Amino acid sequence: MTSAAPQDGARLRIGVAGASGYGGAETLRWLATHPGFEVCGVTSRRNAGRPVTAVHPHLAGFYDDLVFVEGPRELLAARPDAVVMGLPHRHAAAYAHALRAIAPELRLVDLSGDHRLDDAGLYRAHYGADHPHPEQLTSGAWEYGLPEANRTALEDARLVANPGCFATGALLAALPLARRGLITGAVRHVAMTGSSGSGIEPKAGTHHPERAGDVKAYKVLAHQHTPEVVLCLSRAGLDRATPWWMVPQSGPLARGIFTTLFVDLPPGTTEDAVRAAFAEEYADAPFVRLRDGTPRIAHVRGTNFCDVSVTVAEGIAVVLAAIDNLGKGMASQAVQNLNLMFGLPETSGLLVPGTRP
Numbered sequence: 001m002t003s004a005a006p007q008d009g010a011r012l013r014i015g016v017a018g019a020s021g022y023g024g025a026e027t028l029r030w031l032a033t034h035p036g037f038e039v040c041g042v043t044s045r046r047n048a049g050r051p052v053t054a055v056h057p058h059l060a061g062f063y064d065d066l067v068f069v070e071g072p073r074e075l076l077a078a079r080p081d082a083v084v085m086g087l088p089h090r091h092a093a094a095y096a097h098a099l100r101a102i103a104p105e106l107r108l109v110d111l112s113g114d115h116r117l118d119d120a121g122l123y124r125a126h127y128g129a130d131h132p133h134p135e136q137l138t139s140g141a142w143e144y145g146l147p148e149a150n151r152t153a154l155e156d157a158r159l160v161a162n163p164g165c166f167a168t169g170a171l172l173a174a175l176p177l178a179r180r181g182l183i184t185g186a187v188r189h190v191a192m193t194g195s196s197g198s199g200i201e202p203k204a205g206t207h208h209p210e211r212a213g214d215v216k217a218y219k220v221l222a223h224q225h226t227p228e229v230v231l232c233l234s235r236a237g238l239d240r241a242t243p244w245w246m247v248p249q250s251g252p253l254a255r256g257i258f259t260t261l262f263v264d265l266p267p268g269t270t271e272d273a274v275r276a277a278f279a280e281e282y283a284d285a286p287f288v289r290l291r292d293g294t295p296r297i298a299h300v301r302g303t304n305f306c307d308v309s310v311t312v313a314e315g316i317a318v319v320l321a322a323i324d325n326l327g328k329g330m331a332s333q334a335v336q337n338l339n340l341m342f343g344l345p346e347t348s349g350l351l352v353p354g355t356r357p
Ligand SMILES: NC(=O)c1ccc[n+]([C@@H]2O[C@H](COP(=O)([O-])OP(=O)(O)OC[C@H]3O[C@@H](n4cnc5c(N)ncnc54)[C@H](OP(=O)(O)O)[C@@H]3O)[C@@H](O)[C@H]2O)c1
Pocket: 017, 018, 019, 020, 021, 022, 023, 024, 043, 044, 045, 046, 047, 085, 086, 087, 088, 089, 091, 092, 111, 112, 113, 163, 164, 165, 196, 197, 198, 199, 200, 201, 325, 326, 329, 330
């Protein structure tokens, strides 16, 4: 592993693109108290020239002198060592291209889905448009940013594709089974998300009266995170042709994803064996907590933790996982990746307890 951290104790400079959105705001929240990073610049097209705390009042006292700038060129003028991009897909790929055209050595963490897949046709099928720079999907330059699957590669990475929020929950639930050949058939995946998963712009589907007292499914068997889950698990040994049946649900909460996986096990596999697989897999994973009872969203809210439990009966494993979609599903995972990319301790700035309730 090569350490890119400065040797003189200076903090590394991080830019945040799309910092007026939820992912950007949450990245700023995690970086506000980080011992190794400082935020040197933030972009928002619509808020250029405005103070960050005017848009994100909850950050008052932490970024009182920081003002939004408009685009990539202005952001690079702040001399970032790395940029976290919290932009919509398609725009993120174009933005990364623009940044790297000016600063080829810049480290990037992309929160969008633009650099997670390895095939332009797959991208088009799941994101509904052509990728603006399809060569990036096959370049091998982008590492998939799930440290629990890919830690060593991330320690040398310059370009990181942060996983999707649903994908993070599903992958942490499935990885120990995939690695050990314990998935024998189609995987059933049900996952409920909070409304912040749709971003900061109000939409009909996230409007409070429509959402608050309700649960519904959407994108049944067609969610765009399915292919990145299967791709990542195939690198861990799962046959890429394994059917993955996902039913996403929107629930009456703002933050959190609760994942349920149903996995067919090889005959005779015991619960003790499956629990041992999870314990072994995550023995050195500081942000995965194995629970005896059900995980709870409350316990991971505002944290980088993923809480996981497993139950085995009648030849299947039911794996439950809870994450904060804006935390381990997004911004704090991005900071975990930055820690690894710069040779800092993986937990640096990230160890905070959850809440109850
Ligand atoms: N929300 C989640 O739970 C979650 C979890 C994991 C990953 N993600 C992914 O992370 C990315 C950001 O999500 P989010 O929830 O933070 O979205 P968001 O709240 O809608 O914020 C998007 C940001 O991007 C900026 N923006 C929009 N269009 C742009 C463009 N064409 N060029 C440059 N900037 C543009 C917006 O600011 P201005 O319009 O002012 O420039 C805003 O700051 C998305 O790709 C999303 O899929 C989201």
